[in-house]
Amino acid sequence: MEKLKRPVYLKPDTDDFFKKIRKEVNETVLQNSSLYLLNVIKSLGLVISFFLFYACILCFGNSTPLLFLFYILCGVTMIVLFINAFHDAAHGALFKKQKHNQWFMYVLELFGSNHWLWTRRHINLHHAYPNIPDWDVDIRQSDIIRIFPNSPLFNYHKYQHIYMWLIYPLYSLNWIYIRDFKDFFGKKDNYVKKIVDKIPVTEVYLLFAAKLVNLFYLLFLPMFLLDQPWYMVLLAWIAMHMCGSALGVVALVSTHVDEDAQFPVADDEGNLSATWALHQMIVTKDFSTNSKLANFLYGGFTHHVAHHLFPGVGHTYYPYITPIIKRYAKEYNLPYTSYPFYHAVRSHFRMLKNKGIKENIMMAGEI
Template sequence: MGTLPKPIFEKAPKEDIFKAIKAEVQEFVQKAPGKPRSAIIKAFIFLGIYLISYCCILLLGNDNWALFLFYGLCGLSMFLVFLNGFHDAAHNALFKSTRTNHRFCFILELFGSNSYIWRKRHLLLHHPYPNIAHWDIDVKQSDLARILPSAKWLPVHKYQHIYMWLLYPLYTLNWLYIRDFKDFFGKKDNYLKRVVKIPSSEYLKLFIFKLVNIGFVILVPLFVLQQPWYIIILGWLVMHIIASSFGAIALLSTHVDEEATFPEPDANGQIHNTWFGHQLSVTKDFSTDSKVINYLYGGFSLHVAHHLFPSLSHSYYPAITKIIRKHAKASNLPYKNYPFYQAIRSHYRLLKKNGRENNLFKTGEL
């Protein structure tokens, strides 16, 4: 794993269509310099909903309906802050100042994760190499899910199109209490440690902020409220189930549908596509014409624009998406946009297809 050559994309041709798209996008951005303010306002609105909901847990949580309602709102607003604020800040796209973006990223520590490691995963592995085996860390989440057709097949994968829908609502719990520790301490298939050396201070932060998070979302309500411990734990689980279920739509709808491609570099790391061509072929949009979906999901529903222009605020993406769609239609490029329900259905079909054993004698396919 440590000696794998980095994937290399083909040089763009002189008349690359992406140059025309970039020129049009740059012209639009220059005419609307104040647009990112709406993304900043939205991020703080969702953060405010999270903090108010938490306070309501402590003030009203002796009533079960209020306890579960506000834990649920904490879960929903937590993921909305992640999608609309933290994600932009991780790309230095929320505020003008790099330092301010970096400081805002510490919101992830409030939620119990580690902003340093997430940014490294996202910026050094997922964005440069989406859908490329041994590089895109987001596609290789767990051995329980066989997303890549080249991944090792296990007998349990025959049922992944069923059981994964029971596991996706636990996504944030897996993220906080399994995946983070795998990134820091795992030795098998640790993509991250191939590209970064984790500072010692981050190991300390990993434990401190997980304890801080558990302290204020579980222990403080236990001390303040007259509720049995198992009701508090159930409310905490509701928070994570709602956050995970809402986030699953964004995470499943943008790269891993039944028509997804997973290009493999040759022995020298060469990818037989340009960077632009690769990003367009492995990234999908969903519900781009829905103002509600775009408002809630930020740069995730308009994901092609995000992968092509990650350093721009997602407030620009509706207009940028129209530019991309115009050029894609004119040049017959592989741009795809699904309604979110169709994207989810397509992911189900991918799980079912890749859950089959790759045995020609059993499948009868040559």
């Protein structure tokens, strides 16, 4: 893949708003140790809940309604666990000691993913260069969907705002059983290899081991133990992934890619026109920040601006950091957006519709 210059952010001046925000957050919000404990209890509770629901599949799965119910609960808990606990641990924000975060990330392998790979995708590409074409791999997934203005436009993209409703529920299946292998072994448009010179051999073995273990205990073992047709267990397993993915995609589409999204491009020398902190404010949005249910389910995604400015801080602190960010945004006339989740999702699909057709004079507003 063609080597590209890494984007370089503008250096902050002496009156940098983020220095003031960081100082206030450190002196006030981060002094509350109870929020750290809450995060740990929540994360461990989600792990226990997932395996309790899995045990219920094996104990009560001979009843078809209960089979589907507990598989779907596993799917929802799996996504909530990932969005909250694994996301924080990947940033070193769940436990105080980094080695404990690293140990906890190995639990992710039980869900079929590869924590080594995902951590590098998410932190070294998405967080380092959010919404920047050719760098933000979390947004640039495949040619099936067109989001970046510089991405190829194909005829079928005119329907992407329709067919993505059917594809998004397959997100976790694609991630675990297709995308991981493409990132490890693919050569075309392999964004991960921009930042990784060589993949450790142990991670290759772990990649295959995680997939096999995940399929064994979540799919094959229930097929073997339950008095259910194999295809019924398979359908329940698919329902698990589809329901979990549908819940999780709300977080993914609501924070960076709506119809007003910005996709800053570096100049020929690789320079960007904003500082790192200002860039995060420009390309990141919050949703449903006042909803306790949304905050519980989506963790650091509802208060996503706070997450991008303070990625090393646990998500339970974000509801107390966001008001500080909003105050400085108003004082410094900075961009800050927070939508109800339904508005954010609707805006995302409007964006898909707009990005799926060619621009014309009437749309561009200029000749």
